[in-house]
């Protein structure tokens with residue numbers, strides 16, 4: 092009998108998707124499931140994108156250049172300049188989603204057995220991409236009590252070994268909603284420069300920042316990280332275009348781009364039609380973002396207000412993206428999340444959440460935490476938190 096690889100066996104299941112069969116069963120029993128588990132926005136893709144795709148007259152869906160079309164990359168570089176990120180088309184490699192940009196980044200800068208330091212909790216697929224790349228994640232714990240602020244820089248420094256190649260941050264953060272301040276970015280910048288490390292900055296939620304006077308600090312804006320920074324980007328959330336599968340890797344480091352291009356050539360081309368859609372997306376009027384950001388801000392405020400009313404629940408206050416980590420007064424959040432789908436409903440309705448343990452790589456962390464994605468309308472969030480409140484009472488009385 093042929094056997095699968097050890098790497099394949101080590102590959103973690105997605106904590107976001109692994110309860111899906113239980114949700115499907117619940118739906119078959121006629122229970123409505125509120126999906127708070129996955130970052131699939133319910134916001135419409137900009138009209139200009141859909142119109143452009145519908146009107147496209149291309150006759151052959153050919154490959155594009157491996158690094159992405161010139162037209163699209165030039166337009167993306169203009170977008171970055173508007174965000175005080177001074178990059179040119181040649182600094183950009185278009186990828187099949189931010190996911191592929193992460194794989195190319197890790198493939199370009201690490202060898203088997205190397206280490207990357209990541210503040211945890213972190214986007215769960217960083218674990219999977221690291222396993223696929225044969226490297227080890229070294230976590231630095233950030234705590235719900237500190238609102239998931241950047242852990243003290245000494246905590247990072249202690250973990251640096253000859254095998255450390257990079258620090259990976261997600262800003263604004265999935266799953267924490269944390270947004271790094273200018274001072275925090277400066278500290279990280281000094282650290283990576285001092286130790287000759289890369290700083291991989293996953294900025295796919297750049298626009299989703301909610302509080303007055305607080306702005307997003309890109310790793311490539313003004314920290315002198317031209318040699319060190321690699322930005323991971325995506326249209327998935329920005330324009331509600333998850334299914335377009337379009338992202339990019341950005342770096343001013345020519346060696347990184349030259350190396351990433353070889354990975355890009357090996358998979359031939361990013362999606363051609365999606366790049367046409369991506370070009371159109373860059374014409375999206377500013378009002379679209381104002382409306383969307385406003386909508387998410389209201390959802391965040393409503394969700395946090397409603398969650399705070401539940402006894403024993405602790406929630407960090409997210410400043411960006413559209414997620415939050417919530418500590419629940421239950422023995423085990425994964426068991427609870429599964430029970431919500433298989434054994435509980437309130438008037439034929441229940442909720443699906445992502446158990447947060449999968450967003451940590453330290454064994455035993457986050458066992459009583461869940462991640463909530465506030466990708467539903469405010470009234471649905473109110474109903475979902477009401478269901479959650481009742482469910483906690485029932486679960487704890489069993």
Ligand SMILES: Cc1ncc(COP(=O)(O)O)c(C=O)c1O
Pocket residue numbers: 130187188189190191214261265293295324325326327333336337338
């Ligand atoms: C932090 C973060 N990075 C990267 C991705 C990958 O997104 P995509 O491959 O759709 O661009 C996601 C998707 O949820 C994400 O949350």
